[in-house]
Structure formats: structure tokens, C-alpha cells
Amino acid sequence: MEEIYVIGVGMTAFGRLLNKDLKTLTREAILSALSDAGLDKDDLQAAFFGNASQGHMEGQQMIRGQIALRAMGIERIPVFNVENACASGSSAFALAVAQLRAGQADVAVAVGAEKMCSTDKVRMFSVFDSAWDLSQVEENRRNLLRMGEGVEVPEGSCSTRPYSVFMDVYAAMARSHMRRWGTTQRQIAAVSAKNHAHSMHNPRSQYRKAYTVDEVLAAAPIVYPLTLPMCSPVSDGAAAAVLCTGAALERLNVDRRRAVCVRASVVQSGSDRSEEDYELHCTALAAKRAYEAAGLGPEDVSVAEVHDATAIGEIIQIENLGFCAFGEAGAVSERGETRVGGRIPVNPSGGLESKGHPVGATGIGQIFELVAQLRGEAGARQVDGARVALAENGGGLHGIEEAAAVITILSR
């Protein structure tokens, strides 16, 4: 099997960037990734463009990638527009890996770009509705309520202002996890406090403000048990990764010591499983396949970026990834094992909660962070001696599981 390398990464700051359009964000991310690789845009032979919301937000569908790339002078190459909700970026990355392995190009760019912030809050939050089956909205609601049953919801612990439907989903998942495993709201808050602390060292993070666990608990409620700092914000941003084959690595004038090897890139969709079959969660299955492909196990992972669209997401996913047993992630997080310096550092970038969550860009934003970590270029948030890194990116809901669970494993 041909080895595939990430030879350059670029990322805009994530945030509320009302003055930058999708073309500008895309250009910034790609030029930065090319500069990091020491390549020119003419070196690119294929592009994979992940975006989830431009159709909803701007009415621009169909050929979003070609439009954004043409504006920066990238033409005459294959451009594939890839949509997989919040996993659009990592899905684009996976397709780039396959294209290179198939010998259909030897240098490609995977880019995720997203403009979600708007002064029209109703439009902004309603984009998330379409990451479910719109023809089954009532059935989705019933499943949600059922999933969250059996945990008392304190009065005043839910907001009445508009927010993403996914906050309802995650809150129900959180209550299910609390009921099943005894996970506490304080443990969930510990995840959030840890991620906000990490982002203090990330200049590209949307927020750079530290919270104590008590401050997280006392913050504005969204949906019980989630408070505002436990939830990812709505964000704009873009990230890009330049990939190449082993043959191209020989041919190109790039610094091989900074190249990072793609050990696995696995996409899986979910099912209508019972919520009790934890080991059959599609993220767990995707992780199993990724570990097999890489010839590695969870114990080999030095650092991970995990899809914490809310803090409970990180708890659920580090169990699915095998970083601890099912049901133990709350306690593991509270003990600080997932901090930089801990047993298995998770979301050194600040994660979606603090760094931000421009959905189509998120998956490649994770890869940006992990490449920096593997190169030892992550500054004050560096995980010492990082050799193997794992990204987990989830998108959409399919029944009550991710519609797309994407695992990427990278190594030095």
C-alpha cells in the first residue's frame, strides 16, 4: 500500500468573522498550507472541498469548491465537493487519501471551509436541522426525549433563546450517560474547563478565556446539563491540508522531516442500534477499523483531537476510542488524565468548545493541530514526545448515531 503524507497544513483563526467571505477564508487556509509545504498552487493536482452550510446560508450549492478555488486561481484540476455535515472536512481528507493511493494524483489538497455566523439567528441555527432526516422530525424528537428520560431537569436549567437542535441532542445523550453510568454534571464541566484552559495557548482559537469547573457550572444554561461553555459556538473558518504520495515526497523539494504519515483514514456511518450497544457505536467500529489499518491500539496514541461539539461528546467519544472503559470517561476527565501533561491528552487545541466549530472546517482543523503536535511545533500546548495522533470527527445524526464517524490516525 502506497504511503500517504501530510506535507503542509494551514488554518485561519476560527471565530465570528463577518467581514470575511468563504473565498477569503479558503484562500487563507490553502495559501498557508502551501507555504507550510513549500509548494505553489500549481503543484496541486486535485482538490477535495468540504462544506456543509453554504447552500443553506447563502443559497450557493452545486460547485462551491470550484467557485472558492477559482477565486484564488486554482483551475483545471479535479474538484470534488464533499458534504457530510460536521464531518465534511475529514470526509474530504479521506477522499483525498484514497485518490492519492489510487494513483489518480500525487499531490492533493483537502480543504474545509465554513461561514455560519449571521445576524439572522433563526437562519443560523436552523442549518443544523438538516443534519437530521427532515422528513422524520417528529420521530427524531420522540427518540430524543426517550433517550434523555429518567434524569431530573432542574428548573431554569434550559434556555429559551434559539440554539442548535444538536444541543438538545447532546443534552439528551448527556442525561442518558448520567443515568446509565452515574456521570455527573461536574465531570462534564471538567471537560469544558480543561478545553478552555488548553485554548489559552492557541492563537487561532475563537475563545481564549479560562474557566474553573465552578464557573462552567454557574454559566448560562443551554439545555440541562449543558451550560454555555460546554457547547461549541457557531463559527466561521477554514483549514487545509496538502497531501502527497511517497513518490511525490521524493520528487518534491519539501522538508521530509516535517512530513507526517497517514496511518489510517476511516469513514463509517451509523445505524438504528439500541443505545445500549455501546461497543457497536459507529465511532467505536470506525476506531476499531482505523486501529487495525494502522497496526496500532488506543494505548499507542500520544494525543487526540475529539469531536466535542459539546463536552459530553468528548466523554462519549473517548470511550468509543478506547482511551478508557465505557462509563469511566467522566471520572477520567475529572482526574485530569486528558489534560496536556496527563495520560492521554485530548483536544490540546481547545477543541470545538473553545477553538470553535465551523463545521466543514472542523475535521481539517483537527488535523492541523495534530500535525503541529507531531512536529513538535505546538508551543505552550505541546504534548511532549507526541508520536501517534488520532482525530475523531462526527457528522449528522442517523437514528441516534453519527451519520458519519471519521477517524484519522497520523504518525511521525
Add this chain to the structure above:
Amino acid sequence: MEEIYVIGVGMTAFGRLLNKDLKTLTREAILSALSDAGLDKDDLQAAFFGNASQGHMEGQQMIRGQIALRAMGIERIPVFNVENACASGSSAFALAVAQLRAGQADVAVAVGAEKMCSTDKVRMFSVFDSAWDLSQVEENRRNLLRMGEGVEVPEGSCSTRPYSVFMDVYAAMARSHMRRWGTTQRQIAAVSAKNHAHSMHNPRSQYRKAYTVDEVLAAAPIVYPLTLPMCSPVSDGAAAAVLCTGAALERLNVDRRRAVCVRASVVQSGSDRSEEDYELHCTALAAKRAYEAAGLGPEDVSVAEVHDATAIGEIIQIENLGFCAFGEAGAVSERGETRVGGRIPVNPSGGLESKGHPVGATGIGQIFELVAQLRGEAGARQVDGARVALAENGGGLHGIEEAAAVITILSR
């Protein structure tokens, strides 16, 4: 390089199918392709879902493929949502080929599915607007007018009712071709009459009505020089292709004699070229790459399906594909060389003009036809001794070229 095979194809009838939703169309196409291959849905290891308009028409974005596939019980496999305007289906096919070549699956399905017909005509036709850069609508209009200058437009030869913006685009391209090469409206009408005659033998065609050249010329005008039968209708429909590796072909219990080999699958995007650089049109460049990959030339092609969203499209593209010299396609068409039985039969299915054009399904609908032709299963529209088949599918506009030009070459 691993050989890739198409082992099953399925296609719904194309047409105005107001009583069938996208899930139903997807299921019909995939079950038919699986049945054709002699496989079960559990044999599928990856899915590539091409759709262009569900976001605009129904507000369903993000995870369209997962939703349609889950409804028929296909879960727990990688699902990639691919959008490339009218070339979404063939782009999904190209990605499936790469996934198999990369060894990330050995059996995959590429499906294109589209629901475009609506009683809301404004919504229905406005979907095509987003296949251009919406931020450059005025610039697009100016380029269009310029392109079509210098040809007298007879009074009463343009409709006032709503129609797709692409009819304006194609009409301008037609006038440009008339001015440059002396192509006549009667030659364009000959393409249309030929394609409608072909569809008389296609039970899945949206229209099955023969027209003489004079009847095409006398039909309702859309935009000069195009009349109604020269323009593809708005359509619903789905098509699917099951692909596998050579290793899987050995492993599976499929009829090897009916397997068709994928000789090339090439995607290219356009540029802001001058309209006079004919040899640099992205379809011409994509065809050149595809012929090189297949080790074949245009003279080896037995039969082709070509993107005749309007009749002038077929004229332009058979020149780009090298079936005749630039400027000669009008005369070639008028002489009957592209009829079944002629020198190079084009669009034996009836083409987009008559078979219909459910945009995300169109590219795989072309492959459905070519697989039938290569197997000798095309009945009264069979091209005798077909051994090499070529599909050309274009999507969106990028400047004044296709945003995605996709060429697929298949052989027995």
C-alpha cells in the same frame, strides 16, 4: 494498477415522478443494480451519493445519502455525499473507482438520485442559478451576452415563461458556435431529432416521441436558436452502479461475462479561458487525459453518451471528444454519423434531451446505458459490436466552461 469493474447497473424510469420521493427512487435504482449484479445490499462496503438539488428543493442538506440509504437498510458503511452540479453522479462514480483502487473497499455503489419536478416553477428553475457563482450574477450575464453577440435573433424566438438559466447559457454558446463555424439551427435540430428517435426504443426515457427536423424547428421557442425539443426537461430519477475490484470479481459469485471494465474515470474543472481556445476546453483536456489513461483514442470508441442538456451541447462536446474536428459537428450530425448505425453513435439512450435530466442521476444514467450497450443488452437501440464506450458528463459553469467535466471510458 488494480482493474475496476462495473458488475451491476440499475435505473428508474426518468420523468416527472411527483409521487416518488428521493428515498424511493434511490431504493429502486440500488436494488435494481444489486439484482443485476446478483449481490445483496450487505455486500456493499462503501457508497458514493450524487445529488445536486435536495438542499434547494427540500431543505435537506448535509447527509442526504445516509438518509436515503438508511431508509433501505444500508447502514454502517462509509457514505460520501458528492455534489458537482449536473456532474454529481459521474463524480460519485469517479470517487468510487478511486476508493476501490486505493484498497479501502472492494465492492462499492455509486448512486445518483434527484427530485427536481415541482408545481412551484420558480423554485424548480432557480435551482440552476446556484450552479454558477451567485456572487457574480451580473458578470455572468455580461459574459453570456458577449458570447452570443453577432447572430441575429429573430423576433418571437425567445420564450417569456420561466426556464433554467442554462438555456440562456446554451443559447449563447449556440450563437457563438453559429458565428464561429457557420453551424445552422437546422443542424442543431438534427441532433435533437436523432436523440428523440433513439428514445423511442428506451423504456426508461421521459419522452418517447419522434420529431422530424422540421418539427423540431417549428416547436415552441425557448431561447434562439433553441426550441423546446432541443432542451432537456426537468426530471426526477435515480441510477446506480455497483463496482468491484478484480480480486472481488474472483471472490464474488457474479457472472464475469457481464462485467464491464473501467478503463478511465477522469474529472477536470474549467478555467477562465478565452472562448476561442477550443483545444483547451476542459472537456477536451479531460478527454485527452482519459484516452491516455485508457490507452485508446476517439477512433476506438464504439458508442458514447454525451451531455446534451441541449442539442448544442452534443455538438460542442463531440468536437471536444475528438469524434470530429472542431467546427464540423453540425455537419456530422446532419449527415447522420451519430445515429445508431452511423459512424459514431451518440446518445443511443435518447440523451438528456429525451431520456430526461435528473441532474445528480444523469452521469450514472449514462453509465447504465453504456453497460447495457457493451453487454449487447440494449435491444432495438443496440450498437452492433460495441466494445469501447465513453460517457461525458458536465456540471456547473466556471467562467464559461464546465466547472466539472467528467469522462468515463468502459470496455468489454
